[in-house]
Structures are given as C-alpha cells and as structure tokens.
Amino acid sequence: MASGYCDDHLHLLACAAARGSVDVRDAVTVDELLATILRAVDAVVAARHRSSWLRVWGYDDALLAERRHPTVAELDTVTERVPTVLHHVTGHVTVVNTAAGRALGLASGDVLVERHDLLAAVPRPDRGEIVAGVTEVLHGLADAGISACTDATHTNDLTALELLAEASAGEPAVDVTAMVGADQLDSLEGLVFGDAVPPSGTAADEVRVRIGHAKIMPPHDDDSAIADLVATARAHRFPVAVHVMDIDTLQATLDALEAHPPLPAEMASSAPVRIEPDRIEPDRIEHCALALPEQLDRIARLGITVVTQPSFVTRRAQKYREQLSPTEQAWLWPLASLLRRGIRVTLSSDAPTVPPDPAEWIEAAACRDLAPAERIDPERARELCLADR
Template sequence: MSTAPAQGYRDDHLHLLACAAARRSTDVQAAASVGELLDIVGHAARSSAVPTMLHGRQPRAERDRGDSRRWLRAWGYDDALLAERRHPTAAELDAVTHDVPTVLHHVTGHVAVVNTAAGHALGLTSGDVLVERHDLLATVPQVDRSATVAGVAEVLADMAAAGITACTDATHTNDLGALELLAEAADRVPSVDVTAMVGADRLDALGDLAFGERLPSPGAAAGAAGVRVGHAKVMPPHDDDGAIADLVAAARAHGFPVAVHVMDIDTLQATLDAVEAHPPMPAGMATSDDRRLGPGRLAPDRIEHCALALPEQLDRVARLGVAVVTQPSFVTRRAQKYREQLSLTEQAWLWPLASLLRRGIRVTLSSDAPTVPADPGEWIAAATGRDLAPAERIDAETARRLCMGGGAGC
C-alpha cells in the first residue's frame, strides 16, 4: 500500500459496526463453492470457539424459553462468485449446524440466510433468503455494548495505522443510539475524525441535533471529539425506488442533505428526480460536515456507489451539483460477475470515474468496508488498472487525490 501523505486519507463510505461484527464472525470469504462454505460453517458450529452473540438483545422466543445456546454468525460469501452461482439454502445450513442458531451474511450486508433454529427464534416460517430484512436481523442476539465499542475502536485504530485520518459511516440504520456508540469509540481513537450518517427515516429521534454538529459520547470529558452528524442516508426499500422522493423530502424538512444508495440505472433516475423535485435549502441555512467547503455553505447531496450510469444521467448529476462517493475495488473484485451478467454496453457504463471527473463532478473514493478492505492502496490500484471499461481509468495522482477527500475535474 502507498505511504499516506501528511494530511492522511479519508474513507467516506464504510460501516463501522458491521466491520466490528465481521471481525467476530466466522469468515467464509475464501469459500469458492457452496460445499466449501458449508464446510467452514459446519466446522465453526462444531467448535467450542463459536463466536457468541447471546449477550444484549435477544429475540422474544429466546427470552421466553430461556435458551442458552450460542448463535453462530458467519459473514463474507458472495453468491455471484460461488461455483454454483446461488445462495446456500436453509436446509443446507441445517445439515451442518443442526440446532445451533446460525446467521450467514452476504459480503454486502444486504442479504442473509438463516438456518431453521435461527428462523424459529426470529419468527420466520420459511427458509427464504432475507433480502434487506434489517428489521429481523436487528433482533439477533448481540454482544454487549462495551464489547461493541471496543470492536469499533479496534477498527478505527487499524484505519489510523493505514494512514486513514477521517471516515464516514454510511449505515442507513444509524439512529441516535448508534451515533452515541460510535462517538464513544471515536473518543478512544482521536486520530481518526468520524462522521456518521443517520437514516433518513430516523431523523425525528435526533431532537435538536442538527446536521454538521458534533455529538460527544455519553459522559465524555470536555473537548472530546465524539462524532459529527453527517448526511441523511437514503436506502431505497427493496424493489421500491418510489420511496426515494419521500425520504429525500423528509431529510429536507430536517435541514439535511441526502446520501442515496444507488446501484443501478433505475435507482439513479429516481434519485435525480427526487433531488430535483426537493432541492437543497439555500446555502447558509445549515452547517456543513465538510469544513473544506467553507463557512455557510451546505454540503452537496451525495450518490453512494453509482455502480451503473448512463452518460446522460451523469450530465444531470453534474447539473444538479451532486457529489459521488464510489468504490473502484468493486469493478475489479466483481469483474467475473459483471462479465457474466451484463452486456458489453452495460459493462462500459460500470463504476464511472473518468466520465465523472470530465463533467466536473466532485468524486471521492472509498471502501464500503467490510465489503472491501479500508485500504486506499487497493482503491488506487483498481482505479488506475481496471480491465472492465478501461476508458474509465484515471492516473495514480488523481486517484490518490480522490482518496484524500475528492475533487472535481481532471
């Protein structure tokens, strides 16, 4: 990895709680097939070192029957990269985990598979793959708060060692409680400046806490950095881009710019329509979470990922003044998936970089950790050496600059 410059790198899209959780999970990223994945999970289920998630919140079914069994959390598979090109099934998990409640998380964090024991505890009646069911997964037993804070602090310490001096947690389920937890962890690693987004559907719970303000950790000493309140994160409900406009409108009502999760052309179109229908408030009416913008200027809305975009959509992004925070590692790590699932024309529109910069759009590179490591050296290598859509390559110096907070133009 390249040596970080004095001002340090930024990772402006990652998920700190998920990073901490991944570290205490059984890692299945190395599995190349469903069979290999099941071997890893089965070994963990039989092991006395099963990562426990029993402490903290428990599903009602667990509390009612006083069940003391440990839960197994596994993480890191990608169905598109397994030999069978599919998700494992609940029945396959049952065969290797038996009565150990098991949750198997996709590398993206947006999909999970549970075995029958876990499904019963969560109130499920089928072995369906859980897509965007964060409401259910939130009831899985968790480690206690002190362990979670310590885990996040370890993640931040490793980022600091890698030359990252600022980061933005882009988790759409963040609420006031999550911000307080992150603030406590951030106070333990003051060398990393932490900003945390808040779910656009959870802004009411912030009370008087405004965009751009600092939230100290509970009981922190005077002068503790805590965490800065970032954008309102808009995660379109699964297969329902129509909800984006309402979430953007809710963010505007609270004085927040938005950061919208965009992975395809249709979602990008709905996002641009929503931003145009609900424009940001005039500059000076809110504080910025980015001091480099200068006092009195509102931070721009953000598109998170921008995985696939038509040229005319990028023109519109530029006209609306929306920034893009993207992850070049995806185009190299998932090249096989894209070649199999996308046409040659679509491949040319993948994860644009040079096209964004030519239009003067503000761009920042990031990781989406734990999906991709928080390693700016990898982002730079991917941005400069990608094989898919090579016309979107950028030079190393530009890529390095985009790892330090972004910029517009070449």
C-alpha cells in the first residue's frame, strides 16, 4: 500500500482538460466571464485559427453575482464564429455558443446537463497530448504528498483506463485506481474488479492503475435508473460507487443497494473475480451532500463507505445559505454523524472542481461554519486522507 495521502475521488482526464482550457474561475460576474472569453477569442482570431474550438472551464452559476448560467446569446456576442464550449466547474453542465451548437447538431440554445454523448463530438487533443497532460496532473499530486488516487469518472471505459495506465507510467509515485462506468463494463474484455491495467511494454511490478468500482451517475432528474445499473454491476461481480447529491437520490440508492446486495464472500471463489474474498470492497456513496439522519443509519447497516469532499461546504457556503433552509443546512455534508455511526469515510477533492490539496480538506472538515456539529478533530480528518489507513 502506498504511503502518503490519498485523493479518493477525482477526475484525471478532466483535470488535464481543465489545465488546457481558458480558466474563468475568478470571474464573479457574467460580464467578467465574457471579458475573459473575449480575450481568448481575440488570441484565436489573431493566430488565424478561426476553425479551432475554444474550451472554457470553471464558472459556477451559484457563485456569479447574477446567480445564473451565461446564455448562448451572451456567448455569441464575444465568440464571433469560433466554436466555444463553456464548462461548469463541476463538469456536469455545459453552455455552447451557436457555432459549436450547429457543429454538434443542436437545434436550441438550451444549457446542456450531463450530455457527454453530444460533447464527445467536440474535437480533442491527440492522444500524446492527453497522456502528457494526465502525467502532469499526477506530478502535481505527487508534489502535494498524494501517493494514491481514485479516478471516479462515470464515462470511463477500457480505452480510458489504458490511457490512464500509459500516463501513470510517467509518474510511478502515484498509484491509480480507476472506476469504470456501470454501463461500460462490457468494454473491459475480460478484465474485472481489482485487475491491473498495464500500459504496453510495462512490467507487472510497475503497474500503477487498477480497476475499481463500477461508477453510477444517475441520469439527470431520473433516479429510477439506479437499480438497473446496480443490477448490471452485480452481474459483472463489481461493487458500485453511486454519485449522490440529494436526499431523493440517496433514498433511491439505498433502496437499490438493499435490493441488490453485494456478492456474498462465500460466493467469491466461484465468481469470475480474481481477488481474495476478504478484499472484496464495500459499495461506496460518492459525495453524500445531503442526508437525513435515518438515511445515515441505513448506510451504517448496509456497510457502505462514504467518500466525501469537505471543501464544498466551505467553498459553497454562500450558495447553501441562500438555497437551503436551516434544517437542511444541518444535514449538509455530514461528517461527524457518519463517524459516530461507525461508517467508513474517506476525504477527497473531486478535482478539478476543488484542488487536490489535503491541507484544505482537513481545515474544512475541522473548521466549517455551516452545520458546525459536523466538525471533526484535525488529526482525525488527516487520518481520513491517508493512503495506508
């Protein structure tokens, strides 16, 4: 087991893409955001690369003064005919200008939520650039004292895992576990949970990427799909990790996990899983941003691990105060409540949304203002970040 910190939930390819994008995280108004994009467009036009696509990343509608997404019409005023894709800091929402929308076959100016199927058509850097970018991200993790990480991207398939394996060969100080989308498990071609994914020409003892949980991202506003995705993962003998940001999704997730329990240990030897029975991982809930006390009780009974990001409660405190009632605020990003119930908890960043900085997670866990009853001791918080715990 690696020594050092573990960032147990991040997105390596998204981190690399963010590094190569126009960064608008510092914009506090829509006008400031548009001004930053205009400067980038001017550079594209000056370089006579009008056919180039412009990728912009990092805005948060909840933190802009206007409390809204930029519109397609606003993007059009500063992007001319340069196809432009504006990504929310979370990666779950996108706005594209008319030129990009036309190229992607869109007939409207709607904000895109979780439309990775459409965005897959946006031109990408070549494989070598992507691999180099991910390796640079891994270098940054190593510099931050992080020796292990979990890529929790729900679109991961075998191609993505092989790319991560190639990139990780350039930074042997960081061990990578990569989840696979629950709807992408057929792409693994015989590889299973716990298997290594070596880049070509790499010795087995140099492997730094292993296959992790089946990741479930509930379709937007449709939690009914969770149970079917859990059943799919069980058919492949995978534990699951479910993206959970609200009470309703948590309820649907707990119902699905109860209806489709993990593979019993006594069946492991006959199942096509090449790991020892005592190493079968529990299911995971990613984020657990809002939870009722009785739901936390169910998490404990089911033996589920919670992988959470305390930085969200400090970075988005203003949003939560504006949008949640005092009662809901008390249920926000539980931490102490999880630990009191004996639930296994790990801390993480969700990078690139939040920087992969364990010192920040520890401070947020210990010093949060919202729901202060959920604070924990700094040393306990540090233990929840360790790779070898």
